[in-house]
Amino acid sequence: MRNKDAKTMTTSTPWKEITPGGAIYDAGNAEDFLTGDWRAMKPVWIIEKCTQCMLCPPTCPDNAIPVEDSKRLDYDYDHCKGCGVCFKVCPFDAIDFVKEDE
Amino acid sequence: MPIRERLSGNEAIAVAMRQINPDVVAAFPITPSTEIPQYFSQFVANGEVETEFVAVESEHSAMSACVGAQAAGGRTMTATSANGLALMWEVLYIAAAMKLPVTMACVNRALSGPLNIHNDHSDSMGARDSGWIQLYSENNQEAYDNMLQATRIGEHKDVMLPVMVCQDGFITSHAVENIELLEDDKIKAFVGEYKPEHYLMNPKEKIAVGPLDLPAHCFEHKREQAQSMINAKKVILDIAVEFEKLTGRKYDLFESYKLQDAEVAIVIINSTAGTAKTVVDKLREEGVKAGLLKIRVFRPFPSNEIADALRHVKVLAVMDKAEGFSAVGGPLNADIRAALYGNADGIKTVNYIYGLGGRDVRSDDIETVYRDLLEIQKTGKVGADYRYIGVRE
Amino acid sequence: MGKLVEIRWHGRGGQGAKTAALLLADAAFNTGKFIQGFPEYGPERMGAPITAYNRISDDRITIHSNIYEPDYVVVVDETLLTSVDVTAGLKENGAIIVNTEKSPDQVKKYLKGYNGKVCTVDARKISEDALGRYFPNTPMLGAVVKVSGIMDEKEFLTDMKSSFAHKFATKPEVIEGNMKAIERSMQEVQGL
Numbered sequence: 001m002r003n004k005d006a007k008t009m010t011t012s013t014p015w016k017e018i019t020p021g022g023a024i025y026d027a028g029n030a031e032d033f034l035t036g037d038w039r040a041m042k043p044v045w046i047i048e049k050c051t052q053c054m055l056c057p058p059t060c061p062d063n064a065i066p067v068e069d070s071k072r073l074d075y076d077y078d079h080c081k082g083c084g085v086c087f088k089v090c091p092f093d094a095i096d097f098v099k100e101d102e
Numbered sequence: 103m104p105i106r107e108r109l110s111g112n113e114a115i116a117v118a119m120r121q122i123n124p125d126v127v128a129a130f131p132i133t134p135s136t137e138i139p140q141y142f143s144q145f146v147a148n149g150e151v152e153t154e155f156v157a158v159e160s161e162h163s164a165m166s167a168c169v170g171a172q173a174a175g176g177r178t179m180t181a182t183s184a185n186g187l188a189l190m191w192e193v194l195y196i197a198a199a200m201k202l203p204v205t206m207a208c209v210n211r212a213l214s215g216p217l218n219i220h221n222d223h224s225d226s227m228g229a230r231d232s233g234w235i236q237l238y239s240e241n242n243q244e245a246y247d248n249m250l251q252a253t254r255i256g257e258h259k260d261v262m263l264p265v266m267v268c269q270d271g272f273i274t275s276h277a278v279e280n281i282e283l284l285e286d287d288k289i290k291a292f293v294g295e296y297k298p299e300h301y302l303m304n305p306k307e308k309i310a311v312g313p314l315d316l317p318a319h320c321f322e323h324k325r326e327q328a329q330s331m332i333n334a335k336k337v338i339l340d341i342a343v344e345f346e347k348l349t350g351r352k353y354d355l356f357e358s359y360k361l362q363d364a365e366v367a368i369v370i371i372n373s374t375a376g377t378a379k380t381v382v383d384k385l386r387e388e389g390v391k392a393g394l395l396k397i398r399v400f401r402p403f404p405s406n407e408i409a410d411a412l413r414h415v416k417v418l419a420v421m422d423k424a425e426g427f428s429a430v431g432g433p434l435n436a437d438i439r440a441a442l443y444g445n446a447d448g449i450k451t452v453n454y455i456y457g458l459g460g461r462d463v464r465s466d467d468i469e470t471v472y473r474d475l476l477e478i479q480k481t482g483k484v485g486a487d488y489r490y491i492g493v494r495e
Numbered sequence: 496m497g498k499l500v501e502i503r504w505h506g507r508g509g510q511g512a513k514t515a516a517l518l519l520a521d522a523a524f525n526t527g528k529f530i531q532g533f534p535e536y537g538p539e540r541m542g543a544p545i546t547a548y549n550r551i552s553d554d555r556i557t558i559h560s561n562i563y564e565p566d567y568v569v570v571v572d573e574t575l576l577t578s579v580d581v582t583a584g585l586k587e588n589g590a591i592i593v594n595t596e597k598s599p600d601q602v603k604k605y606l607k608g609y610n611g612k613v614c615t616v617d618a619r620k621i622s623e624d625a626l627g628r629y630f631p632n633t634p635m636l637g638a639v640v641k642v643s644g645i646m647d648e649k650e651f652l653t654d655m656k657s658s659f660a661h662k663f664a665t666k667p668e669v670i671e672g673n674m675k676a677i678e679r680s681m682q683e684v685q686g687l
Contacts, residue, residue: 015322020262020330021200022315022323023300027308108524134536220536241559273559277533278520280555376557462561 031079035062039082042100045074049094056086056095104282104349111274114242114281115181115207115267116141118249120151121289124205125176125296128156128167130186133219134271135209138181161186165193165204172202173311175301177253180204183271184211184225191229197264198233199327200312203256204264206234207249210372210423211271212459220460221271223371227424227433229266233327235334236401239269240357240375243281247351248398250284253293254341260333270373272460284349292348331402338399355404357396358411360386364393366475367412369438370421371397374456374463381468392472403437409445417450417475423457431455431488450484454491467492500645501562502549505581506571509541511632515571516547518636518658523551525654526646531556544579551645567643570594571618571631576605587611592638592684594618594631599686614642614686621683625676626669637677638684648681 009018019025050072057065057072064080066073087097109117115138119127127146129139139155146155156171158164164180172178182190187208197204213224226236235255239245245267252265269275284292300309315323335355342353357375360382361367370378375396385392395411412418420439422432430436435453442449454471457463471491478484502519506512513534520532531550537543548562566589570581573595582591590612593602599613606613618634640651655677659670 009319011318013319013322015325015329018319018322018326020323020326021202021311022313022319023200024310024313025300025307027310108520108530241557270559272533272536276536277531277559278517279531280524280529373559376559379557464560464563465558 034078035081036078039077039080039100041082041084041097042077043075043080043082043084043087044096044098045072046094046096049092051092051094053091055089055091059085059089061085104284107281107283108278109242109246109281109283110137110276110278111239111242111245111269112137112209112276113141113278114246115249115269116145117283118246118289119179119207120145121284121286122177122179122250122253122293123151123290124153124179124253126154126156126168126171126178127180128158128164128171128178129180129182130158130161130164132161132183132186134211134221134275135181135183135186135207137275138207138209161189162193165190165197168204169193169197169200169202172197172204173200173302175296175298175303177257177296178202178204179206181207181209183209184213184219187225187229188213191232194229194232194234194264196312199323201262201327201330202264203253203262205249205252205256206264206266207245208266208268209271209275210268216459218459219271221273221373221423222458222460223268223422223424224458226266226268227426230401230433233263233331234401235261235263235265235331235338236399237265237267238371238398238400239267239274240373240396241274242269242277242279243351244398245269245274246281246283247345247349247353250289250293251338251341251345251353253296254344255334255338257296257298258334258337258341259299261330261337263327263330263334268372273373282349282351288348292344335399335402335404338402353398355399355407356411357394357398359394359396361393361395361411361415363391363414365391365416366418366472366479367393367395367415368419368421368468368471368475369395369397369408369412369434371400371423371434374421374423374468377463377465378468381465381472384465384469385472390472390476397434400434400437403441405437405441406445408438408441412442412449413446415449417479418452419471419475420451420453421471422453422455425455425458429488435488450478450482452478452484452487452489454489455493456491458493461492463492499550499552499554499556500567500643501565502551502567502569502639502643503562503565503585504547504549504569504571505575505579506545506547506632507541507575508543508545510571511630512545512569512571513547515569515632515636516549518632518655519549519639520551521658522636522640522651522654523549523646525658526650528552528646529554529556535561544575565589567592567639569635569639571635573597573602576602580607582606582609585609585611590614590642590686592616592635592642594635596620612642612686614638614684616680616684618680621676621679625679626672630676633673634676634680637680641681641684642687652677 256265431453618631
């Protein structure tokens with residue numbers, strides 16, 4: 001094993017340095033892969049309308065709704081892909097879904 | 103002191119597995135390899151090994167369990183034949199690509215159809231491009247010896263590839279013959295402990311295996327895998343030297359039998375090589391310069407070494423116990439011809455398909471092949487170079 | 496001995512012809528020989544004709560084909576004489592050993608003009624007397640050792656006794672019966 005760190009497996013890594021079988025010697029490294037720039041639409045949290053019912057966080061496929069002390073926080077826009085599922089599930093119109101450039 | 107015994111080929115493999123004492127064996131029974139997991143599960147039940155025996159519901163699951171267990175860090179083994187091997191197909195490639203040195207006893211049997219339980223090489227020949235190292239065995243002794251060396255070869259850090267140890271179904275798997283075994287402690291010392299560099303159950307290292315591999319990296323991974331197969335040749339030879347010191351039995355990439363000054367020769371795999379040796383002896387008594395090359399290592403294919411060994415031969419027959427349905431000959435023929443091309447040109451070469459579906463191969467059949475070669479040598483005319491022997495015309 | 500001895504067994508599924516071939520291989524192995532013992536697998540059903548083979552030699556045996564020109568043929572079930580070509584390829588200086596109450600002369604007419612030695616032994620009677628049941632394979636084993644002379648008779652008997660002691664560790668009562676069956680068969684085989 002020549003290269004211990006999966007993060008350094010770039011598109012210019014030569015075969016002699018690549019990890020055999022594609023193994024990744026790291027965990028939780030999905031966080032390093034920023035998917036925020038995939039977004040065309042973005043959710044906007046309207047804090048005044050939010051009841052903290054906690055329906056939205058588990059629906060997020062990207063763990064982009066951080067939760068602390070049983071309360072959701074504002075979006076992690078580095079990872080939110082703008083799928084809009086949270087907007088759909090919110091019963092209180094506390095999430096808006098707008099064009100990325102607005 | 104070696105232990106003088108008499109065992110069938112399947113018993114010999116099961117004994118080797120007992121002596122190696124792998125962490126996990128996952129297998130599903132299929133004729134003619136059934137006896138291997140059967141004997142081995144008795145060793146498990148008797149407490150003679152510490153192995154976790156996984157009685158899976160199919161061969162696909164058997165190979166999948168082996169992949170999981172080996173990735174977890176265990177030394178893993180299985181046994182199968184024919185359609186069992188075919189059902190493992192997709193997982194064979196995964197084991198190889200994930201660089202997991204699983205060891206398999208493959209008891210060669212005709213791949214259906216037509217439905218047939220007897221010996222030919224169509225099962226393992228079909229798996230020749232799967233990325234597994236393939237070792238072939240003439241008899242029970244070679245099956246045992248190859249099995250003992252297989253774990254060492256596969257687990258070597260320059261290799262890390264799965265290894266298939268093949269022998270002929272029924273012909274050697276079910277024939278009781280003399281064999282020399284090694285003492286358990288000697289094998290334990292020879293095989294050693296499996297200490298992978300990276301494995302899932304290692305609490306000190308985070309690891310993810312088998313991820314999606316897109317065009318940006320997959321090509322590099324395949325190149326790396328190919329290098330392991332290239333490296334395997336030297337490792338196989340090094341371990342053979344070590345094994346010879348232990349047992350006195352010499353192993354190479356192939357066996358040359360009276361080949362050095364041979365003018366007519368055949369290339370052959372597994373048990374029929376033994377039958378052919380008796381024919382070579384007979385022809386030698388008549389003054390015929392006959393020889394034989396028996397393949398032990400088919401993957402990696404020892405192309406240059408074979409060309410060197412055959413260079414002086416005038417007329418050559420390549421014996422395939424599997425059809426390739428290429429309409430021009432069998433799989434061994436293709437590789438041998440490629441080895442000779444540009445390396446040892448001018449050898450008149452013919453291919454014979456023989457023994458499919460368990461058709462017994464008599465010494466007379468082999469003698470006919472040598473007589474054909476002598477005729478070609480005499481007349482200089484090759485004629486048809488893709489032939490069948492032993493089939494009803 | 497120096498030469499290779501080849502033996503072909505004909506029996507029916509369930510009669511123990513394969514086991515007998517393996518026992519013979521075992522016994523010869525124990526006297527220091529190189530051996531092969533292998534069955535020809537077909538439809539493995541009770542009653543179906545089966546063939547098993549032995550090669551015994553002082554030298555390592557490399558040939559791996561069936562046996563086409565045996566030195567000895569053992570017929571464990573005489574009803575096979577009319578349905579299977581039991582003497583096919585059998586060497587004239589060899590012998591055929593048939594389990595039957597008939598005499599060698601009476602059996603000859605079934606053997607398609609085979610001119611070699613014909614031996615018979617009533618394995619059914621011996622087995623039923625000695626074991627109380629019909630297990631023809633052990634008496635046939637005794638007969639083939641007697642007729643072929645492939646190993647020292649005393650050594651063979653000693654070896655059989657110890658292998659039965661091992662095989663029948665849980666039912667020692669059958670050891671003596673089996674030994675008696677072998678010994679009687681060696682004495683009673685006709686046509687030597």
